[in-house]
Amino acid sequence: MSRAARQAIISKTVVWNKNEEITAYDKLMNKIEGMMANLDNSRLDDPQIIVDAVEAAATGKSRQFRTVIGQEGNGLLAMRNSMPIEQYLDTIAQMYN
Numbered sequence: 001m002s003r004a005a006r007q008a009i010i011s012k013t014v015v016w017n018k019n020e021e022i023t024a025y026d027k028l029m030n031k032i033e034g035m036m037a038n039l040d041n042s043r044l045d046d047p048q049i050i051v052d053a054v055e056a057a058a059t060g061k062s063r064q065f066r067t068v069i070g071q072e073g074n075g076l077l078a079m080r081n082s083m084p085i086e087q088y089l090d091t092i093a094q095m096y097n
Contacts, residue, residue, distance in 0.1 A: 031096055045070030 018026070053069045056062035068077050080088050 028096055035095075043072065045072060 018029075050069050053062070053067050057064070057067055068074055079091065083091070
């Protein structure tokens with residue numbers, strides 16, 4: 001999927017609330033928007049996997065308290081389990097600084 005196509009999908013499916021009076025998160029939101037627009041396609045999970053997991057949770061077919069979905073979710077969980085919480089939080093924060 002091209003960068004332009006990905007940006008079109010994001011702009012149609014993600015609601016970015018902006019308020020001229022509340023600007024504290026603008027820098028962070030701009031960084032997140034940019035990261036989402038520039039994602040490496042090889043790292044994207046099949047959307048149907050996510051849809052199926054959400055549907056199972058919403059309809060009670062899955063009774064899991066926490067549902068980890070796809071490569072990205074499992075990668076984040078593996079990273080979290082591999083280090084102390086403080087180090088994990090610092091690592092995640094560095095992604096957005």
